[in-house]
Amino acid sequence: MTELQRVDRVYSYLLLKCFVFVCILFFSSKLSYSQTKFNANNGLGIGYQLVQYQNDFGFGLNVITPYFADENMAIRLKGNLMFNQNILDGITTWLPYSNVSLGLIGVAGQASEKIRLYGEGGIIAVMPQQKFSSKSLTFGGYGLFGFEFFFGEMGNYFIEIGGVGIGATADKVPTEPIFSNGLSISTGVRFFLQ
Numbered sequence: 001m002t003e004l005q006r007v008d009r010v011y012s013y014l015l016l017k018c019f020v021f022v023c024i025l026f027f028s029s030k031l032s033y034s035q036t037k038f039n040a041n042n043g044l045g046i047g048y049q050l051v052q053y054q055n056d057f058g059f060g061l062n063v064i065t066p067y068f069a070d071e072n073m074a075i076r077l078k079g080n081l082m083f084n085q086n087i088l089d090g091i092t093t094w095l096p097y098s099n100v101s102l103g104l105i106g107v108a109g110q111a112s113e114k115i116r117l118y119g120e121g122g123i124i125a126v127m128p129q130q131k132f133s134s135k136s137l138t139f140g141g142y143g144l145f146g147f148e149f150f151f152g153e154m155g156n157y158f159i160e161i162g163g164v165g166i167g168a169t170a171d172k173v174p175t176e177p178i179f180s181n182g183l184s185i186s187t188g189v190r191f192f193l194q
Contacts, residue, residue, distance in 0.1 A: 042067035042074075047190030051080055053099075053164050054182040058082035064105070064190065074105045076120065082180065086132055086173045097128045099180065101142060108145075116148040116156075124164060126180050132170040133179075140166025144184060153192075160186040 045064040052058070060080030067074045078101045083094040103122025110116050121143040128135060144162025151157065164184045169176045 042071050043192045045190045045192045047158075047188050049078070049080070049158075049186050049188030051082075051184065051186045053082065053180045053184045054178070056082045056084050056179055058099075062188070062190070067107070072107045076103050076105055076122075077101070078103075084128070084132060084170065084179050086170055086177070088131060088173065095129045095132055097126065097133075099124055099126045101125070103142070111147075114150045116150070118146050118148070120144050120146065120160075120162075124166060124180075126166055126168055128168060128170070128179070130172075132173050133168065134171050135168070138166050138168045140164065140168075140180075142184065144186070146186075148190075155189060155191040157189050158187065160184075 043066050045062075047062045047064070048059070049062060050057075050059050058080040060078060062076055062078040064076045065074050080099050082097050082099060084097060085092065085094050087093070088095075101122055101124040103120045105118050105120045108117040108119055122141070124140050124142050126138045126140070128138070130136070142162060142164045144160045146158055146160035148156040148158045162184050163182065164180055166180055167178070168180055169178050
């Protein structure tokens with residue numbers, strides 16, 4: 001056996017050990033999570049959020065389906081009124097536009113009795129104003145990680161951070177800057193219906 005084959009075999013063995021270790025950690029955390037069931041209302045939810053996509057501020061409403069798949073998944077629909085800051089006719093202004101997104105939520109676990117962790121990914125449709133963009137509709141995708149802080153059985157505060165990618169440009173504005181791309185930050189409150 002050559003030296004290269006021996007190193008390759010040791011490397012493969014170490015990778016296998018790491019893989020087994022990660023699997024053990026994953027399944028043991030799932031077992032402990034399933035034994036301590038999260039005691040939160042997982043019904044239909046309605047919420048309000050403040051958001052920032054890249055440099056654009058916005059606010060909006062969201063609706064979340066009841067959780068399914070052993071209370072580990074849900075679908076969320078969000079709509080936001082956004083404001084794009086740009087220069088038109090030599091004047092700095094904020095022009096409103098809107099976006100709608102539909103995503104799948106996957107519960108990652110809980111940090112404590114009142115804090116749930118989740119991830120979400122989905123599609124987003126942006127409807128820019130004709131004053132700064134020649135496109136009336138642009139599609140893209142988004143992904144985020146979130147934390148829910150339950151203040152009772154009927155509601156929670158949430159904080160989310162992630163990314164949005166749609167490739168939209170304000171092509172009617174000098175320098176044609178991108179908008180609604182990059183870092184996304186969101187916070188809000190959500191109430192669950194029984």
